Amino acid sequence: MLGLAINVVTGMLAYIGMPELYTYDAGLWLKMLALLLLGLNAAVFYLTGIFDGVEHLGAGEDAPLPAKLVAGSSLFLWFAVVILGRYIQALGGTIPSGSN
Numbered sequence: 001m002l003g004l005a006i007n008v009v010t011g012m013l014a015y016i017g018m019p020e021l022y023t024y025d026a027g028l029w030l031k032m033l034a035l036l037l038l039g040l041n042a043a044v045f046y047l048t049g050i051f052d053g054v055e056h057l058g059a060g061e062d063a064p065l066p067a068k069l070v071a072g073s074s075l076f077l078w079f080a081v082v083i084l085g086r087y088i089q090a091l092g093g094t095i096p097s098g099s100n
Contacts, residue, residue: 004038007081011035026094031084038077045070 011032015022022028045051045067054067063071 001042003078004035004042007035022088024095025088027084027088027090029095031081031088034077034080034084038074038081041070041074041077045074 015028048066050064050066050070053064057063
């Protein structure tokens with residue numbers, strides 16, 4: 001949750017600094033989508049009872065399938081956030097502005 005909060009705050013500050021650079025950047029919007037899905041992923045983990053099912057697991061015990069799916073999707077989305085963050089400048093101007 002802390003990583004998500006840090007990404008949101010620093011991303012907002014970067015966007016506020018140069019909105020004309022980031023508004024038409026497909027990399028930024030895909031990264032925003034991944035961050036939104038990470039927030040939803042965390043909500044699913046804590047609000048559906050999955051957390052309760054893994055909270056008291058001991059060493060060597062197997063986690064239930066829903067917990068594994070949430071963990072796997074979280075890893076995939078965090079990798080997407082990192083990779084898309086690296087491509088933000090490279091994909092700059094990839095969305096047409098409509099003002100030609």
